[in-house]
Amino acid sequence: MFFPYLFNLTFQTIQPLLLRSMRIAVNAIFLQKDRLEGYGHYANEVLSRIVKQHPEHEFIFVFDRSFDRQFIYASNVKAIIVPPPARHPLAFFYWYNVKTPAALRPYKVDAWLQPYGFCSLSTRIPQVLIVHDLAFIHFPKFIPWYHRRYYQLFTKKFLVKAKSIVAVSEFTKQDIINRYKIPGRKISVVSGAAREHFVPFSWFEREEVKESFADGREYFLFTGGIHPRKNLMNLLKAFSLFKKRQQSNMKLLVAGRLAWDYEDILTKLNSYRYRDDVVLLDHLPDDQLARITASAYALVYPSFFEGFGLPIIEAMQAEVPVITSNTSSMPETGGDAALYADPSDPTAIAKHMMDLYKDESLRYSLIAAGKEQAAKFSWDKAADALWQNITNAAR
Numbered sequence: 372m373f374f375p376y377l378f379n380l381t382f383q384t385i386q387p388l389l390l391r392s393m394r395i396a397v398n399a400i401f402l403q404k405d406r407l408e409g410y411g412h413y414a415n416e417v418l419s420r421i422v423k424q425h426p427e428h429e430f431i432f433v434f435d436r437s438f439d440r441q442f443i444y445a446s447n448v449k450a451i452i453v454p455p456p457a458r459h460p461l462a463f464f465y466w467y468n469v470k471t472p473a474a475l476r477p478y479k480v481d482a483w484l485q486p487y488g489f490c491s492l493s494t495r496i497p498q499v500l501i502v503h504d505l506a507f508i509h510f511p512k513f514i515p516w517y518h519r520r521y522y523q524l525f526t527k528k529f530l531v532k533a534k535s536i537v538a539v540s541e542f543t544k545q546d547i548i549n550r551y552k553i554p555g556r557k558i559s560v561v562s563g564a565a566r567e568h569f570v571p572f573s574w575f576e577r578e579e580v581k582e583s584f585a586d587g588r589e590y591f592l593f594t595g596g597i598h599p600r601k602n603l604m605n606l607l608k609a610f611s612l613f614k615k616r617q618q619s620n621m622k623l624l625v626a627g628r629l630a631w632d633y634e635d636i637l638t639k640l641n642s643y644r645y646r647d648d649v650v651l652l653d654h655l656p657d658d659q660l661a662r663i664t665a666s667a668y669a670l671v672y673p674s675f676f677e678g679f680g681l682p683i684i685e686a687m688q689a690e691v692p693v694i695t696s697n698t699s700s701m702p703e704t705g706g707d708a709a710l711y712a713d714p715s716d717p718t719a720i721a722k723h724m725m726d727l728y729k730d731e732s733l734r735y736s737l738i739a740a741g742k743e744q745a746a747k748f749s750w751d752k753a754a755d756a757l758w759q760n761i762t763n764a765a766r
Contacts, residue, residue: 397418397432399438412681415442459518482497498534498535499536542700570688593623600674610648626660671724695710695711
């Protein structure tokens, strides 16, 4: 008689937690229209699904400035604005530890999702912390010193403070464990996926895009912000080697905003021998980027370091072959469906560009393998896994 009684008592204890609606706070400061990029795309994809799949729960989206209504995904989202804008270290500390905990106090939230690698050190709310990478450790010179110092001072504290940690790749999880000795059981891997509008194009559609952006020629594509870690300089060197050896009229399209420390790249590009064959497109709306991607001869993504590398699987889903780096998470993301090169070696990058150009069978085999690799990742599965982390933290 005792055990059934104990089971019934335990169930009665946890049943209110299982049935009652929860109130989840969400740090939404990087959900900015036309400025999502990696962190923002990940947050947008998983949050839009979670909110719609769980209408019985309330979500408090906390912005640090005015926001676009497209990020209020359903009627169970309440948006609040908590100034000042958190875009530099002093503002980070004040926003996360003073202003936002005070603003959330009246709402009595059950958990707080932190999608951008920082969390509050002052709140008692259980927090789920998403970590994309530890690039500031591996390539500190590529990060402004004041941001780097903030990471150095507080990252370990964030990891300890968080109730649950989500890493976007197995590489990032192991990096956290190795660098900070955080128990592996505290860290879940929840990878991103290709966005749904990255799809293959017909021959006619591809020709139309090439006419619009590349004078009707085939082109290699680079996507990502223009800053040193993305390694555009070595890609330009590789493209120069490719042009010299193949005597091809192919172009290189660069789709990405000017981020930081880009002045040297632009200066050198002015005197670049093949300047007329390099097209700078700046930041593109998502639908435009999907068109540019689907029409490329290949994506060349030679970043020095990535926590996951969304452009890799988005190109694969659009049936575009990929050349990328053999470092950090990129072999994990690309699997057996990409060509890998040392990002510090332009000759190695150029060799793969020439291999694709000369060997159509190689190109088509990579396209087929890429479709299978991209299908392994799912935003729906990512949203379910992240929701499990949130509910575990809340309970």
